Amino acid sequence: MIADAARRALEALLGERVRFDAPVGRHTSLGVGGAADAIATPESIAEVEALVALCAEQRIPLHVLGGGFNTLVRDAGVDGVVLRTQRLRQLEVDADSVLNAQAGVSHSQVTRLTLERGLAGLEFGAGIPGSVGGWVAMNAGIPGRETGDRVLEIEVATPRGGLQRIGRAGLRFVYRGVQGLPAGSVVVAARFQLEPSTREAVRAEVERHLAHRRDTQPIDQPSFGSVFKNPPGERAGQLIELAGLKGLRCGGAEISSVHANFIVNVGAARAADALELMRRAQAAVRAQRGIELEPEVRIVGRCEA
Template sequence: MKIENIKQAFPNADIKLNESLSNYTYTKTGGLADAAIFPKNQEEVAAVIKWLRDNKIELTIIGNASNLIIRDGGIRDAVLILTDMDDIAVDGKRVTAKSGASIIDTSKAAYEAGLTGLEFSYGIPGSVGGAVYMNAGAYGGEVREVIETVTVLTREGNLKTYSNEEMNFDYRYSKIQESQDIILETTFLLESGKKDEIWEEMDELMALRQSKQPLEYPSCGSVFKRPPGYFAGKLIQDAGLQGKQIGGVQVSTKHAGFMVNVDEGTATDYIELIQYVQAAIKEKFNVILETEVRVIGEK
Protein backbone atom coordinates (compact mmCIF):
# COMPACT_ATOMS: atom_id res chain seq x y z
CA MET A 1 0.00 0.00 0.00
CA LYS A 2 1.35 3.43 -0.94
CA ILE A 3 1.23 6.36 1.46
CA GLU A 4 -0.70 8.39 -1.15
CA ASN A 5 -3.71 6.15 -0.49
CA ILE A 6 -4.09 7.58 3.00
CA LYS A 7 -6.07 10.50 1.58
CA GLN A 8 -8.66 8.06 0.22
CA ALA A 9 -8.70 6.19 3.52
CA PHE A 10 -9.32 9.40 5.49
CA PRO A 11 -11.07 11.83 3.12
CA ASN A 12 -12.11 14.21 5.90
CA ALA A 13 -8.71 14.37 7.60
CA ASP A 14 -6.18 17.18 7.18
CA ILE A 15 -3.46 15.42 5.17
CA LYS A 16 -0.89 17.10 2.92
CA LEU A 17 1.20 15.08 0.46
CA ASN A 18 4.80 16.08 -0.40
CA GLU A 19 4.64 18.82 2.21
CA SER A 20 7.71 20.90 3.08
CA LEU A 21 8.49 20.41 6.76
CA SER A 22 10.30 23.75 6.80
CA ASN A 23 6.81 25.22 7.21
CA TYR A 24 6.60 23.64 10.68
CA THR A 25 10.10 23.84 12.16
CA TYR A 26 11.48 26.71 14.23
CA THR A 27 14.68 26.60 12.17
CA LYS A 28 12.66 27.13 8.96
CA THR A 29 14.57 24.20 7.45
CA GLY A 30 13.76 20.60 6.53
CA GLY A 31 12.84 18.62 3.43
CA LEU A 32 9.57 17.12 2.26
CA ALA A 33 7.31 14.69 4.09
CA ASP A 34 5.65 12.10 1.89
CA ALA A 35 2.51 12.74 3.93
CA ALA A 36 1.97 15.23 6.75
CA ILE A 37 -1.05 14.34 8.88
CA PHE A 38 -2.73 16.76 11.29
CA PRO A 39 -5.16 14.78 13.48
CA LYS A 40 -7.89 16.64 15.35
CA ASN A 41 -8.46 14.21 18.21
CA GLN A 42 -7.45 10.97 19.90
CA GLU A 43 -9.85 8.87 17.83
CA GLU A 44 -8.35 10.14 14.59
CA VAL A 45 -4.84 9.41 15.87
CA ALA A 46 -5.84 5.84 16.74
CA ALA A 47 -7.46 5.26 13.35
CA VAL A 48 -4.48 6.64 11.43
CA ILE A 49 -2.01 4.62 13.51
CA LYS A 50 -3.95 1.43 12.83
CA TRP A 51 -4.08 2.11 9.07
CA LEU A 52 -0.35 2.83 8.94
CA ARG A 53 0.45 -0.27 10.98
CA ASP A 54 -1.81 -2.51 8.87
CA ASN A 55 -0.15 -1.20 5.72
CA LYS A 56 3.39 -1.40 7.12
CA ILE A 57 4.03 2.30 6.64
CA GLU A 58 6.58 4.02 8.90
CA LEU A 59 5.50 6.84 11.21
CA THR A 60 7.37 9.86 12.60
CA ILE A 61 5.80 12.17 15.19
CA ILE A 62 6.58 15.85 15.70
CA GLY A 63 5.02 18.60 17.76
CA ASN A 64 6.02 22.26 17.61
CA ALA A 65 9.46 21.27 16.24
CA SER A 66 11.15 23.92 18.35
CA ASN A 67 14.09 21.71 19.42
CA LEU A 68 14.29 19.64 16.26
CA ILE A 69 16.30 19.62 13.03
CA ILE A 70 14.77 17.76 10.09
CA ARG A 71 17.38 16.94 7.48
CA ASP A 72 17.08 18.37 3.97
CA GLY A 73 16.14 14.96 2.57
CA GLY A 74 12.89 15.14 4.52
CA ILE A 75 11.00 12.20 6.02
CA ARG A 76 9.65 9.21 4.16
CA ASP A 77 6.19 7.78 4.71
CA ALA A 78 3.98 9.47 7.32
CA VAL A 79 4.63 12.41 9.65
CA LEU A 80 2.09 13.00 12.41
CA ILE A 81 1.96 16.65 13.49
CA LEU A 82 -0.11 17.02 16.64
CA THR A 83 -0.39 20.81 16.93
CA ASP A 84 -4.16 20.80 16.23
CA MET A 85 -4.72 18.79 19.43
CA ASP A 86 -4.29 21.76 21.74
CA ASP A 87 -7.11 21.74 24.31
CA ILE A 88 -6.26 22.74 27.90
CA ALA A 89 -8.56 22.08 30.87
CA VAL A 90 -8.27 23.07 34.53
CA ASP A 91 -9.85 21.04 37.33
CA GLY A 92 -8.94 22.15 40.83
CA LYS A 93 -5.16 21.99 41.08
CA ARG A 94 -4.82 19.90 37.92
CA VAL A 95 -4.15 21.28 34.45
CA THR A 96 -4.60 18.75 31.65
CA ALA A 97 -3.21 19.68 28.24
CA LYS A 98 -3.34 17.82 24.94
CA SER A 99 0.04 17.09 23.43
CA GLY A 100 -0.22 19.79 20.76
CA ALA A 101 -0.94 22.60 23.23
CA SER A 102 1.97 24.97 23.67
CA ILE A 103 3.67 24.85 27.04
CA ILE A 104 3.41 28.66 27.08
CA ASP A 105 -0.39 28.53 26.77
CA THR A 106 -0.47 25.82 29.45
CA SER A 107 1.50 27.98 31.86
CA LYS A 108 -0.88 30.88 31.10
CA ALA A 109 -3.88 28.66 31.88
CA ALA A 110 -2.27 27.73 35.20
CA TYR A 111 -1.72 31.40 35.98
CA GLU A 112 -5.33 32.29 35.12
CA ALA A 113 -6.44 29.60 37.59
CA GLY A 114 -4.10 30.91 40.29
CA LEU A 115 -1.90 27.82 40.16
CA THR A 116 1.84 27.88 40.68
CA GLY A 117 4.51 25.47 39.47
CA LEU A 118 4.71 26.07 35.71
CA GLU A 119 6.19 29.56 35.81
CA PHE A 120 9.61 28.33 34.65
CA SER A 121 8.09 27.06 31.40
CA TYR A 122 6.67 30.42 30.34
CA GLY A 123 8.74 31.18 27.27
CA ILE A 124 9.67 27.61 26.30
CA PRO A 125 8.43 27.52 22.68
CA GLY A 126 7.64 23.80 22.46
CA SER A 127 4.45 21.79 22.70
CA VAL A 128 3.40 19.90 25.82
CA GLY A 129 4.10 16.60 24.05
CA GLY A 130 7.60 17.71 23.11
CA ALA A 131 8.26 19.09 26.58
CA VAL A 132 7.26 15.77 28.14
CA TYR A 133 9.21 13.74 25.58
CA MET A 134 12.48 15.47 26.49
CA ASN A 135 11.70 16.59 30.05
CA ALA A 136 12.09 20.21 29.02
CA GLY A 137 13.34 22.70 31.54
CA ALA A 138 14.47 26.27 32.03
CA TYR A 139 15.65 28.53 34.84
CA GLY A 140 15.96 25.76 37.39
CA GLY A 141 12.67 23.99 36.68
CA GLU A 142 11.78 20.85 34.73
CA VAL A 143 8.37 19.53 33.66
CA ARG A 144 8.93 16.28 35.57
CA GLU A 145 8.59 18.24 38.83
CA VAL A 146 4.92 19.02 38.13
CA ILE A 147 3.67 16.11 35.98
CA GLU A 148 1.16 13.76 37.56
CA THR A 149 0.25 11.49 34.62
CA VAL A 150 0.91 11.12 30.89
CA THR A 151 -1.63 9.42 28.62
CA VAL A 152 -0.23 7.79 25.50
CA LEU A 153 -1.19 5.61 22.57
CA THR A 154 1.30 2.83 21.96
CA ARG A 155 2.46 1.99 18.45
CA GLU A 156 0.32 -1.15 18.79
CA GLY A 157 -2.75 1.01 19.36
CA ASN A 158 -3.17 0.53 23.12
CA LEU A 159 -4.16 3.40 25.39
CA LYS A 160 -1.98 3.73 28.51
CA THR A 161 -1.59 6.22 31.35
CA TYR A 162 1.85 6.46 32.94
CA SER A 163 2.52 7.88 36.39
CA ASN A 164 5.35 10.33 36.90
CA GLU A 165 7.53 7.53 38.26
CA GLU A 166 6.78 5.27 35.29
CA MET A 167 8.02 7.95 32.89
CA ASN A 168 11.62 7.43 34.12
CA PHE A 169 12.40 11.12 33.76
CA ASP A 170 16.02 12.24 33.74
CA TYR A 171 17.93 15.23 32.39
CA ARG A 172 16.34 15.89 28.96
CA TYR A 173 15.03 12.32 28.95
CA SER A 174 11.80 10.36 29.32
CA LYS A 175 10.94 6.74 28.62
CA ILE A 176 9.00 7.87 25.53
CA GLN A 177 12.33 8.30 23.74
CA GLU A 178 12.69 4.51 23.94
CA SER A 179 9.08 3.33 23.73
CA GLN A 180 8.10 5.80 20.96
CA ASP A 181 4.57 5.95 22.36
CA ILE A 182 2.41 8.80 21.08
CA ILE A 183 1.77 11.32 23.84
CA LEU A 184 -1.91 12.32 23.81
CA GLU A 185 -2.27 14.43 26.96
CA THR A 186 -0.51 15.32 30.19
CA THR A 187 -1.90 16.23 33.59
CA PHE A 188 0.10 18.66 35.70
CA LEU A 189 -0.52 18.73 39.46
CA LEU A 190 0.15 22.25 40.74
CA GLU A 191 -0.29 24.28 43.92
CA SER A 192 -2.49 27.27 44.73
CA GLY A 193 -0.67 30.57 44.59
CA LYS A 194 -1.16 34.31 44.40
CA LYS A 195 -1.80 35.43 40.85
CA ASP A 196 0.22 38.63 41.15
CA GLU A 197 3.26 36.70 42.40
CA ILE A 198 2.86 34.03 39.72
CA TRP A 199 2.66 36.65 36.97
CA GLU A 200 5.60 38.60 38.38
CA GLU A 201 7.82 35.52 38.08
CA MET A 202 6.53 34.65 34.61
CA ASP A 203 7.05 38.21 33.42
CA GLU A 204 10.54 38.32 34.89
CA LEU A 205 11.57 35.04 33.26
CA MET A 206 10.17 36.09 29.89
CA ALA A 207 12.08 39.37 30.05
CA LEU A 208 15.23 37.45 30.96
CA ARG A 209 14.72 35.11 28.01
CA GLN A 210 14.11 37.98 25.59
CA SER A 211 17.20 39.84 26.78
CA LYS A 212 19.56 36.87 26.59
CA GLN A 213 18.29 34.68 23.75
CA PRO A 214 18.27 35.41 19.99
CA LEU A 215 14.50 35.20 19.58
CA GLU A 216 14.64 37.52 16.57
CA TYR A 217 16.00 34.70 14.36
CA PRO A 218 14.80 31.19 13.55
CA SER A 219 16.64 28.67 15.73
CA CYS A 220 16.37 25.18 17.18
CA GLY A 221 16.58 26.39 20.76
CA SER A 222 19.37 25.27 23.04
CA VAL A 223 21.61 23.10 20.86
CA PHE A 224 23.68 21.20 23.43
CA LYS A 225 23.05 19.48 26.73
CA ARG A 226 24.83 20.88 29.77
CA PRO A 227 28.10 18.90 30.10
CA PRO A 228 28.91 17.83 33.68
CA GLY A 229 30.75 20.63 35.44
CA TYR A 230 30.42 23.10 32.56
CA PHE A 231 27.97 25.27 30.63
CA ALA A 232 27.87 24.62 26.89
CA GLY A 233 27.36 28.27 25.99
CA LYS A 234 30.30 29.39 28.14
CA LEU A 235 32.61 26.81 26.54
CA ILE A 236 31.57 27.92 23.04
CA GLN A 237 32.03 31.56 24.00
CA ASP A 238 35.46 30.92 25.55
CA ALA A 239 36.50 29.09 22.38
CA GLY A 240 35.81 32.26 20.39
CA LEU A 241 33.14 30.59 18.26
CA GLN A 242 30.39 33.20 18.56
CA GLY A 243 29.64 34.48 15.09
CA LYS A 244 31.06 31.37 13.41
CA GLN A 245 28.92 30.74 10.35
CA ILE A 246 28.48 27.86 7.92
CA GLY A 247 26.18 28.61 5.01
CA GLY A 248 23.27 30.59 6.39
CA VAL A 249 23.53 29.33 9.99
CA GLN A 250 25.51 31.13 12.69
CA VAL A 251 26.54 30.57 16.29
CA SER A 252 24.53 33.35 17.91
CA THR A 253 26.46 36.43 18.95
CA LYS A 254 23.80 37.01 21.61
CA HIS A 255 23.87 33.57 23.25
CA ALA A 256 26.58 31.06 22.30
CA GLY A 257 24.35 28.10 23.16
CA PHE A 258 22.08 28.92 20.21
CA MET A 259 22.52 28.60 16.46
CA VAL A 260 20.43 30.90 14.32
CA ASN A 261 19.29 30.89 10.71
CA VAL A 262 20.50 34.30 9.53
CA ASP A 263 20.51 33.82 5.76
CA GLU A 264 18.28 31.08 4.33
CA GLY A 265 20.30 28.35 6.02
CA THR A 266 19.63 24.66 5.50
CA ALA A 267 19.45 21.72 7.86
CA THR A 268 22.82 20.63 6.45
CA ASP A 269 24.28 24.00 7.48
CA TYR A 270 22.98 23.41 11.02
CA ILE A 271 24.40 19.90 11.21
CA GLU A 272 27.81 20.92 9.85
CA LEU A 273 28.02 23.84 12.29
CA ILE A 274 27.06 21.59 15.20
CA GLN A 275 29.79 19.12 14.22
CA TYR A 276 32.32 21.94 13.82
CA VAL A 277 31.58 23.29 17.29
CA GLN A 278 31.70 19.81 18.85
CA ALA A 279 35.12 19.15 17.29
CA ALA A 280 36.48 22.55 18.37
CA ILE A 281 35.32 22.14 21.99
CA LYS A 282 36.72 18.60 22.15
CA GLU A 283 40.09 19.81 20.85
CA LYS A 284 40.31 22.93 23.03
CA PHE A 285 38.80 21.73 26.33
CA ASN A 286 38.59 17.93 25.92
CA VAL A 287 34.86 18.17 26.63
CA ILE A 288 32.29 16.26 24.59
CA LEU A 289 29.20 18.29 23.76
CA GLU A 290 26.10 16.13 23.33
CA THR A 291 23.20 17.56 21.36
CA GLU A 292 19.99 18.44 23.11
CA VAL A 293 18.36 19.16 19.77
CA ARG A 294 17.02 16.08 17.95
CA VAL A 295 18.13 15.47 14.35
CA ILE A 296 15.89 13.27 12.22
CA GLY A 297 15.11 12.58 8.58
CA GLU A 298 16.91 11.59 5.39
CA LYS A 299 20.27 13.02 4.35
Protein backbone atom coordinates in the same frame (compact mmCIF):
# COMPACT_ATOMS: atom_id res chain seq x y z
CA MET B 1 7.98 6.40 -0.33
CA ILE B 2 4.58 5.37 0.89
CA ALA B 3 3.03 2.46 -1.02
CA ASP B 4 -0.26 3.12 -2.82
CA ALA B 5 -2.34 0.91 -0.51
CA ALA B 6 -0.96 2.67 2.58
CA ARG B 7 -1.59 6.02 0.94
CA ARG B 8 -5.23 5.13 0.36
CA ALA B 9 -5.55 3.93 3.97
CA LEU B 10 -4.14 7.24 5.24
CA GLU B 11 -6.55 9.20 3.02
CA ALA B 12 -9.49 7.07 4.18
CA LEU B 13 -8.58 7.78 7.80
CA LEU B 14 -7.73 11.48 7.62
CA GLY B 15 -9.15 12.92 4.40
CA GLU B 16 -7.69 16.35 3.80
CA ARG B 17 -5.85 16.17 7.12
CA VAL B 18 -3.09 14.24 5.37
CA ARG B 19 -0.91 15.82 2.68
CA PHE B 20 1.69 14.02 0.62
CA ASP B 21 5.18 15.24 -0.34
CA ALA B 22 4.63 18.22 1.91
CA PRO B 23 7.32 20.63 3.15
CA VAL B 24 7.92 20.04 6.83
CA GLY B 25 10.75 22.42 7.70
CA ARG B 26 8.35 25.38 7.67
CA HIS B 27 6.62 23.81 10.70
CA THR B 28 9.80 24.11 12.74
CA SER B 29 11.19 27.21 14.40
CA LEU B 30 14.42 27.29 12.36
CA GLY B 31 12.30 27.04 9.21
CA VAL B 32 14.63 24.78 7.25
CA GLY B 33 14.47 21.27 5.81
CA GLY B 34 12.87 19.26 3.04
CA ALA B 35 9.53 17.56 2.47
CA ALA B 36 8.02 14.58 4.28
CA ASP B 37 6.40 11.70 2.39
CA ALA B 38 3.28 12.73 4.29
CA ILE B 39 2.23 15.18 6.97
CA ALA B 40 -0.78 14.15 9.04
CA THR B 41 -2.64 16.53 11.31
CA PRO B 42 -5.19 14.46 13.25
CA GLU B 43 -7.92 16.42 14.98
CA SER B 44 -8.76 14.03 17.81
CA ILE B 45 -7.10 11.54 20.09
CA ALA B 46 -9.07 8.78 18.38
CA GLU B 47 -7.51 9.78 15.05
CA VAL B 48 -4.01 9.75 16.56
CA GLU B 49 -4.72 6.30 18.00
CA ALA B 50 -5.81 4.98 14.60
CA LEU B 51 -2.92 6.66 12.77
CA VAL B 52 -0.25 5.27 15.10
CA ALA B 53 -1.71 1.77 14.72
CA LEU B 54 -2.01 2.12 10.94
CA CYS B 55 1.62 3.24 10.55
CA ALA B 56 2.80 0.32 12.70
CA GLU B 57 0.70 -2.16 10.74
CA GLN B 58 1.83 -0.79 7.35
CA ARG B 59 5.44 -0.38 8.57
CA ILE B 60 5.45 3.32 7.74
CA PRO B 61 8.03 5.30 9.73
CA LEU B 62 6.28 7.77 12.02
CA HIS B 63 7.77 10.95 13.42
CA VAL B 64 5.93 13.20 15.88
CA LEU B 65 6.20 16.96 15.59
CA GLY B 66 4.84 19.24 18.28
CA GLY B 67 5.72 22.92 17.96
CA GLY B 68 8.98 22.07 16.14
CA PHE B 69 10.97 24.28 18.52
CA ASN B 70 13.66 21.70 19.15
CA THR B 71 13.68 19.87 15.84
CA LEU B 72 16.04 20.18 12.88
CA VAL B 73 14.72 18.65 9.65
CA ARG B 74 17.37 17.58 7.17
CA ASP B 75 17.33 19.09 3.66
CA ALA B 76 16.66 15.70 2.00
CA GLY B 77 13.32 15.44 3.80
CA VAL B 78 11.71 12.80 5.98
CA ASP B 79 10.70 9.21 5.21
CA GLY B 80 7.18 8.23 6.18
CA VAL B 81 4.57 10.22 8.08
CA VAL B 82 5.16 13.31 10.18
CA LEU B 83 2.33 13.49 12.73
CA ARG B 84 1.60 17.05 13.83
CA THR B 85 -0.19 17.36 17.17
CA GLN B 86 -1.27 20.98 16.78
CA ARG B 87 -5.02 20.23 16.64
CA LEU B 88 -5.07 18.42 19.99
CA ARG B 89 -5.79 21.62 21.89
CA GLN B 90 -8.08 20.76 24.81
CA LEU B 91 -7.03 22.28 28.10
CA GLU B 92 -8.78 22.44 31.46
CA VAL B 93 -8.07 22.67 35.15
CA ASP B 94 -9.97 20.61 37.72
CA ALA B 95 -10.92 21.46 41.29
CA ASP B 96 -7.65 20.03 42.67
CA SER B 97 -5.53 22.39 40.55
CA VAL B 98 -4.67 19.58 38.15
CA LEU B 99 -4.08 20.84 34.62
CA ASN B 100 -5.27 18.41 31.94
CA ALA B 101 -3.76 19.20 28.57
CA GLN B 102 -3.83 17.50 25.22
CA ALA B 103 -0.47 17.13 23.48
CA GLY B 104 -0.87 19.99 21.01
CA VAL B 105 -1.62 22.63 23.63
CA SER B 106 1.01 25.35 23.30
CA HIS B 107 3.22 26.86 25.98
CA SER B 108 1.38 30.16 25.55
CA GLN B 109 -2.04 28.53 26.13
CA VAL B 110 -0.71 26.97 29.36
CA THR B 111 0.82 30.24 30.52
CA ARG B 112 -2.37 32.19 29.75
CA LEU B 113 -4.54 29.78 31.71
CA THR B 114 -2.24 29.59 34.74
CA LEU B 115 -2.05 33.41 34.76
CA GLU B 116 -5.85 33.72 34.58
CA ARG B 117 -6.39 31.20 37.38
CA GLY B 118 -3.38 32.15 39.54
CA LEU B 119 -1.90 28.63 39.45
CA ALA B 120 1.77 28.15 40.27
CA GLY B 121 4.25 25.48 39.22
CA LEU B 122 4.84 25.90 35.49
CA GLU B 123 5.89 29.55 35.34
CA PHE B 124 9.39 28.53 34.22
CA GLY B 125 7.82 27.14 31.03
CA ALA B 126 6.56 30.56 29.91
CA GLY B 127 9.71 31.11 27.87
CA ILE B 128 10.09 27.54 26.65
CA PRO B 129 8.29 27.49 23.32
CA GLY B 130 6.60 24.27 22.32
CA SER B 131 3.69 21.95 22.90
CA VAL B 132 2.72 19.89 25.93
CA GLY B 133 3.79 16.70 24.09
CA GLY B 134 7.17 18.26 23.30
CA TRP B 135 7.61 19.47 26.88
CA VAL B 136 7.00 15.95 28.19
CA ALA B 137 9.09 14.14 25.55
CA MET B 138 12.01 16.57 26.05
CA ASN B 139 11.46 17.04 29.80
CA ALA B 140 11.86 20.72 28.99
CA GLY B 141 13.24 22.85 31.76
CA ILE B 142 15.72 25.27 33.18
CA PRO B 143 18.42 24.61 35.77
CA GLY B 144 16.64 23.30 38.88
CA ARG B 145 13.16 23.00 37.32
CA GLU B 146 11.79 20.65 34.73
CA THR B 147 8.48 19.53 33.26
CA GLY B 148 8.73 16.09 34.87
CA ASP B 149 8.51 17.63 38.37
CA ARG B 150 4.87 18.48 37.71
CA VAL B 151 3.68 15.48 35.69
CA LEU B 152 1.13 13.26 37.42
CA GLU B 153 0.24 11.05 34.50
CA ILE B 154 0.46 10.90 30.74
CA GLU B 155 -1.62 9.16 28.12
CA VAL B 156 -0.06 7.64 25.02
CA ALA B 157 -1.28 6.06 21.79
CA THR B 158 0.67 2.86 21.24
CA PRO B 159 1.65 1.10 18.00
CA ARG B 160 -0.27 -2.01 19.13
CA GLY B 161 -3.42 0.11 18.98
CA GLY B 162 -5.25 1.72 21.86
CA LEU B 163 -4.38 4.19 24.56
CA GLN B 164 -2.34 3.63 27.69
CA ARG B 165 -2.15 5.74 30.84
CA ILE B 166 1.22 5.88 32.56
CA GLY B 167 1.49 7.37 36.04
CA ARG B 168 4.59 9.24 37.16
CA ALA B 169 5.86 6.12 38.98
CA GLY B 170 6.16 4.43 35.58
CA LEU B 171 8.15 7.29 34.07
CA ARG B 172 11.73 8.41 34.60
CA PHE B 173 12.39 11.99 33.65
CA VAL B 174 16.03 12.54 32.71
CA TYR B 175 17.95 15.53 31.36
CA ARG B 176 16.02 16.48 28.21
CA GLY B 177 14.16 13.22 27.89
CA VAL B 178 11.82 10.71 29.50
CA GLN B 179 12.14 6.97 29.89
CA GLY B 180 9.26 4.55 30.26
CA LEU B 181 7.26 5.35 27.12
CA PRO B 182 6.41 2.27 25.05
CA ALA B 183 8.55 2.25 21.86
CA GLY B 184 6.90 4.15 19.03
CA SER B 185 4.17 5.61 21.22
CA VAL B 186 2.82 9.15 20.93
CA VAL B 187 1.93 11.29 23.93
CA VAL B 188 -1.67 12.45 23.46
CA ALA B 189 -2.27 14.14 26.82
CA ALA B 190 -0.68 14.91 30.17
CA ARG B 191 -1.84 15.88 33.66
CA PHE B 192 0.18 18.33 35.73
CA GLN B 193 -0.19 19.06 39.44
CA LEU B 194 -0.19 22.81 40.04
CA GLU B 195 -0.66 24.84 43.23
CA PRO B 196 -3.14 27.57 44.03
CA SER B 197 -1.42 30.95 44.21
CA THR B 198 -2.38 34.48 43.18
CA ARG B 199 -2.44 36.02 39.72
CA GLU B 200 0.06 38.66 40.82
CA ALA B 201 2.57 36.12 42.14
CA VAL B 202 2.29 33.93 39.02
CA ARG B 203 2.63 36.97 36.75
CA ALA B 204 5.74 38.17 38.61
CA GLU B 205 7.40 34.74 38.21
CA VAL B 206 6.49 34.51 34.52
CA GLU B 207 7.87 37.98 33.89
CA ARG B 208 11.08 37.21 35.77
CA HIS B 209 11.70 34.16 33.56
CA LEU B 210 10.87 36.04 30.36
CA ALA B 211 13.14 38.95 31.28
CA HIS B 212 16.05 36.58 31.92
CA ARG B 213 15.55 35.10 28.44
CA ARG B 214 15.36 38.51 26.78
CA ASP B 215 18.71 39.37 28.38
CA THR B 216 20.54 36.14 27.55
CA GLN B 217 19.08 34.52 24.42
CA PRO B 218 18.61 35.56 20.76
CA ILE B 219 14.81 35.30 21.09
CA ASP B 220 14.10 37.60 18.16
CA GLN B 221 15.86 35.35 15.64
CA PRO B 222 14.74 31.92 14.38
CA SER B 223 16.54 29.11 16.26
CA PHE B 224 15.80 25.72 17.80
CA GLY B 225 16.89 26.61 21.31
CA SER B 226 19.85 24.82 22.87
CA VAL B 227 21.91 23.02 20.26
CA PHE B 228 23.83 20.79 22.69
CA LYS B 229 23.15 19.40 26.14
CA ASN B 230 25.31 20.80 28.90
CA PRO B 231 28.03 18.25 29.69
CA PRO B 232 28.23 17.41 33.43
CA GLY B 233 29.60 20.41 35.32
CA GLU B 234 29.99 22.51 32.15
CA ARG B 235 27.90 24.87 30.02
CA ALA B 236 27.88 23.97 26.32
CA GLY B 237 27.54 27.65 25.33
CA GLN B 238 30.58 28.63 27.35
CA LEU B 239 32.68 25.80 25.85
CA ILE B 240 31.76 26.90 22.31
CA GLU B 241 32.43 30.55 23.15
CA LEU B 242 35.84 29.72 24.65
CA ALA B 243 36.65 27.80 21.46
CA GLY B 244 36.22 31.14 19.66
CA LEU B 245 33.19 30.20 17.58
CA LYS B 246 30.65 32.85 18.60
CA GLY B 247 29.41 34.56 15.46
CA LEU B 248 30.78 31.85 13.10
CA ARG B 249 28.67 31.63 9.94
CA CYS B 250 28.05 28.85 7.48
CA GLY B 251 25.71 29.77 4.62
CA GLY B 252 22.64 31.31 6.23
CA ALA B 253 23.25 29.85 9.71
CA GLU B 254 25.23 31.45 12.50
CA ILE B 255 26.45 30.50 15.96
CA SER B 256 24.65 33.25 17.81
CA SER B 257 26.78 36.11 19.04
CA VAL B 258 24.30 36.48 21.93
CA HIS B 259 24.48 32.87 23.19
CA ALA B 260 26.92 30.37 21.65
CA ASN B 261 24.66 27.35 22.29
CA PHE B 262 22.11 28.76 19.81
CA ILE B 263 22.30 28.51 16.03
CA VAL B 264 20.21 31.17 14.33
CA ASN B 265 18.90 31.45 10.79
CA VAL B 266 20.23 34.77 9.52
CA GLY B 267 19.11 34.34 5.92
CA ALA B 268 18.18 31.45 3.74
CA ALA B 269 19.85 28.83 5.92
CA ARG B 270 19.76 25.16 4.97
CA ALA B 271 19.81 22.30 7.44
CA ALA B 272 23.26 21.43 6.09
CA ASP B 273 24.55 24.86 7.25
CA ALA B 274 23.33 24.26 10.81
CA LEU B 275 24.70 20.69 10.81
CA GLU B 276 28.10 21.96 9.61
CA LEU B 277 28.21 24.52 12.43
CA MET B 278 27.35 21.76 14.90
CA ARG B 279 30.15 19.59 13.50
CA ARG B 280 32.63 22.46 13.79
CA ALA B 281 31.59 23.26 17.37
CA GLN B 282 31.94 19.61 18.37
CA ALA B 283 35.37 19.36 16.71
CA ALA B 284 36.64 22.59 18.32
CA VAL B 285 35.45 21.67 21.84
CA ARG B 286 36.82 18.13 21.45
CA ALA B 287 40.21 19.50 20.37
CA GLN B 288 40.35 22.17 23.08
CA ARG B 289 38.85 20.36 26.07
CA GLY B 290 38.48 16.70 25.08
CA ILE B 291 34.70 16.98 25.73
CA GLU B 292 32.14 15.43 23.41
CA LEU B 293 29.13 17.69 22.92
CA GLU B 294 25.90 15.75 22.57
CA PRO B 295 23.08 17.31 20.53
CA GLU B 296 19.98 18.36 22.45
CA VAL B 297 18.14 19.24 19.23
CA ARG B 298 16.33 16.30 17.63
CA ILE B 299 17.64 15.84 14.08
CA VAL B 300 15.22 14.09 11.75
CA GLY B 301 15.20 13.09 8.10
CA ARG B 302 17.16 11.35 5.41
CA CYS B 303 20.93 11.68 5.35
CA GLU B 304 22.23 13.32 2.17
CA ALA B 305 23.53 10.84 -0.42
